[in-house]
Amino acid sequence: MTATVSTVSGTATPGPTASDTATPLHPDAHWWRQAAVYQIYPRSFSDANGDGMGDLPGVTARMDYLSDLGIDAIWLSPFYPSALADGGYDVDDYRNVDPRLGSLDDFDAMAAAAHAAGIRIIVDVVPNHSSDRHEWFKAALASAPGSPERARYHFLEGLPDGLGDDGGLPPSDWPSHFGGGAWTRVVEAAGPRAGQLGQWYLHLFAREQPDFNWDHPEVREDFHTTLRFWADRGVDGFRIDVAHGLAKDMSLPLRSKPALEILVDDGSDPLFDRDDVHEIFAGWRSVLNEYDPPKAAVAEAWVPFTERRLKYARPTELGQAFNFDLLQAPFAAAEFRSIAEKCLTEAAASGASSTWVFSNHDVVRHASRYAFPDGSTQKDLEAWLLADGASPTLDLARGLRRARAATLFMLGLPGSAYLYQGEELGLFEVADLPVDSLQDPTWFRTGNTVKGRDGCRVPLPWSSFEPYFGFGGTPWLPQPAWFGPLAAAAQDGAAGSTLEMYRAALALRRELQSEESLEWLASPAAEVVHYRRPNGWQVITNFGAAPAQLPSGVDLAKLVLSSGGTDTPAVGAGTEAVAGTIEGETTLWLAP
Template sequence: MATTEQTTPTPDALQPGTTVHVGTDTAREWWRDAVIYQVYPRSFADGNGDGIGDIPGITARLDHLKTLGIDAVWLSPFYRSPQNDAGYDVADYRDVDPLFGTLADFDEMLAGAHARGMRVIVDLVPNHTSDQHAWFQEALAAAPGSPERARYIFRDGRGPDGTEPPNNWHSIFGGPAWTRLAPSSTADGDAYDEPSPQWYLHLFDSTQPDLDWNRPEVRSEFEDVLRFWLDKGVDGFRVDVAHGMVKADGLPDWHGHVSMVDGGTADEESDPGAPEDGSTGAGNSGPMFDQDGVHEIYRDWHRVLAEYDGDRCLVAEAWVEPLSRLARYVRPDEMHQAFNFSFLTTGWDAAALRRVIAASYRANDEVGAPTTWVLSNHDVVRHVTRLGLPDPGVRPNGVFATDPQPDEELGLRRGRAATALMLGLPGSAYLYQGEELGLPEHTTMPNDVRQDPAHFRTQGAEAGRDGCRVPLPWSADEPGLGFGPTGRTWLPQPESYARYAADVQAGVEGSTLELYRSALAVRQAERLGFGALSWLAGWEDSADVVAFRNGDVVVVANLGAEPVEVPANVPGAGELMLASGPLAPALDEGTVVVPADTTVWLRA
């Protein structure tokens, strides 16, 4: 694999101001600056008309991704699964669920992506399996203390008769994190009787039992799974709950609060961190997360990937704060990227964004890793909706029809500006399917069609994640907005989606789709992912503006309520490269006026 070294910028390489991040030399792995597009298979495109997206549907839309200008595709789970948590409950890690197609369909899709110059990352779910996985079925049929049960976290209950859970942990989806087996568990022919049934741990749904990663057999099995997909030619793995696989010894009680909001848990007695460390309260804490033992697993996986050519990568979904703690996942011998959820959960606030950007580079530069930016995914309210809520700093787990509704126009304007800000930063970036269309959250979805287990396990207290998972609109005038040949969709599309359809945006100047295409083209041409960043002098402490220079590009994002003038004597003011929205007329020649909630890129 190629190696990358830090370089020191020359004095004239940066606009005067505080240097935040220096660039890298010419030895570059592809994932260091890649823009990666998340495909949520059941909602991307339906090839067979059953109303659920599938792999042939993805293959048919690869040209959309190619013309968008992305470097790689990340596929959420498509493995065999009962679909109790939309495929994150895996029953067979080496096969495609018939709902999505076949292994041959996957091979065709992979070849099609590679032929178009795009890499493919697949999701790996190692914290837990489905309760329908062969291992868990064997565990149910085996006795307490057996090797079959040892693959999972089974424990005797507390209390004189074992009727109390082994500890007080709660599921991230709501309710207890333990489920007790039926009163009498028997093996074939009643080989044994379990008078005091054991409990099993599930940090998520009760159909998703947690594996015991202290067991060598579990570690060996997943290394085999990695090799299965690497042999097929995949370019990497996004690792689900990457910070949750190892639990503290003894599984001690914990009195923190668990919630899907902000990705998981918050210790009621902990300090979220000083502002300068970039913390937003988005990290998972407690004895079930971010234990030191996970790093040994990723060092082993790193060695597996190093057996293959092509700079294969590991991507951590780790809700960890402070950022210095997250950076431990991307040390040189572990993973390659880690989603920056502190950035995702930062509100529409210039000072807070500067803090999290600076803290991110500070932490990742120390370990030689890229910072991996993200604004939306399948687990959070879409960022154009979050930014249009009455309080753009809140982070709800879904939005009910009875909740305060977002200002759709304001949210889209801010969302476009936020994306232009993000794509102007050095590092890698992830886009969530549909954000290139400006898709909002479905905030008026009827509760009786919701499917997210988080909605049900909280007894309806949380709307859940269905609103960001609605099938995409491809054609405004077709049934189901062109999602599939029959017009069926597994979740209802809001009426507003027709005006966001891909076919009414393609080639239309000023559309969100064309903004994304332009931004990605400029980002690639200017090699912004490998750039050096410094705050633009005069705006380092602005209450409303985030302004920086990245290589030969000046980025100015106006988060305030009033227009901001970029004076003619600022490098780049005379040449506009990109604007997230219409600009205001300038009074002086060469001056650029940036309206509220707008980001511009200027030639330096």
């Protein structure tokens, strides 16, 4: 019997089995175009067995919460067997479930429960690298240089170090994303150099994450098998990690690339966004199109050149690609409007729909980012984390107010919205985690100078008064005391709470979304952005700190939702209706 949870309090009650409740979703080849997708970082979502690590039964147990939230799909970050050297993005086995997170039967039960609730499932695929515990990499280490086993990865001889070792230096100056170099030398287990230092292998991330050689036909075919494996289990779509990194120019001598930025727009970078990566994804699209309706996919492609990024979103490839423009933008009217205009135009040109995102498992939560002094940079965020959040002092009330306003601005736009677990609770970054609890490889590979991403991955609070805020067992990352008032149960039904604002917005969004276009309307102040959807819905955001005059002709009798303050009702008119103005850092939704 599968346990379900009918409230957010964390009390599990018996429910029907997956086989009893599973009903197929209405087939829709275009469901993803305007979907609201909720990212679940499984280890931190909900712990059903009390071991302190979130799991797949925990996701199943919270399906009522997800349904009540009003999302269209969940995106599961990796749940595969892993040593957790990089939070699960070091995959041991692409076609199994980490036993600490459940089993394949648990996955099937979760998928059935999600589909019964009308929620589709997207799973993370990590194709750039495996873990060093993957059976292929273990076979490569056990084999001699030049063996077929090593050909699936990038093993090369080193360069002379000038001290008598002809292979004592790494093959290139390429850095790792997590700090340090991108090459690790092995002690040979076979061949004439057995027992001695030998070749180097490439890892653009942690040393526990060796990069696959995507020129190898076995690598390509094995990932086709993986896509079919999960598609056959009912998965509706795939999020592709580091999609721009698979194809590499490994011709000798290796070209110098001392930084990881992409500086060229012609596909000639040795490591990223090479033209031949699109042949790989054309093959993936062929696999995804074997299903009716075809499976969806979205690329994580950190490509600074728009025309290059859009290639991943073509219907002949993955179909959609993340744009992180709003995530990287300051909370400012000109930037938000310009980005929205640009991204919608680009999406239309590619045949895809746009994607909108403010937070995910890799970045400081946006309620905290918006609390920084204006003009702050990524370096400022890193320094703040290193100072345990002590300096500068953040204006958290302003950060949450801006986050709520930004969310309503974004949810009104055409395209798909990607939400990160906990943002619907208004969670901030946990900046003061004890040093001995940190697990992000960035912390270790930078000599304890960059804290990394643990602060956005702290397990969620479900109840204010239960042990560990209702998460389950002792969490794998400690939760701060200030989580209590933000717990899901504390916000459930509370007028003006961030949770209720998200619920209201996502419910209304289903009415709002129609054609994938909008009309920009005039406003009386530069800080105010006003747009209207084809069906008549209007969205007005005041990005300024002070109240501003509403645009002329706005009928506040049609106001149905305000981001307001936490003391302002989420549905209905607030102080804006009385004053005839829109409060600072606030978004309004008006029905037709």
